[in-house]
Amino acid sequence: EAGVVQSPRYKIIEKKQPVAFWCNPISGHNTLYWYRQNLGQGPELLIRYENEEAVDDSQLPKDRFSAERLKGVDSTLKIQPAELGDSAVYLCASSSQDYGYTFGSGTRLTVV
């Protein structure tokens, strides 16, 4: 089993540019999460999907962030335009009822 796969692993962009992150969850995991983790902090939830439905996006900055999960499998998180404060690690996770979260390795975003 491949686990949760995220790409790219690293991304450096200039401010005001768009950026997108991709996540492929574990097969059969209906619940998918996007988290943002700032240096020295714990992950903070941005959005949670149940299949293709976003059931909790209360922490997603909707003026510049968007997400989609087409067909209830892969998901994409987009930032447009990026700001300096968006520099962080963006983590994707999926879950089943038995063992909680399985996280990907994350995408480290640096906005310059």
Add this chain to the structure above:
Amino acid sequence: LAKTTQPISMDSYEGQEVNITCSHNNIATNDYITWYQQFPSQGPRFIIQGYKTKVTNEVASLFIPADRKSSTLSLPRVSLSDTAVYYCLVGDTYSGGYQKVTFGTGTKLQVIP
């Protein structure tokens, strides 16, 4: 929402047992307690989960008192590779997903040779 409180950091020598305690005074009836481990440049990794009393697996033990207002993660005979950040999570895993779960800042464990 069940908030958790953990020590910010801990140091331990190799070969010692490490106990990390987490406080969760307003834990709800349906909430489970789960611990995750995170190494630099990786996502958090599931260690152990429990509801009450004691749970043990191949890497750790989890002790939960009867009132469930706290829990203790026990790592036996730590090695340098156990140096990581450990997160305590409390949340309702009903319906196959964590609802309203918040990661705190975790406990940074440094294992010393």
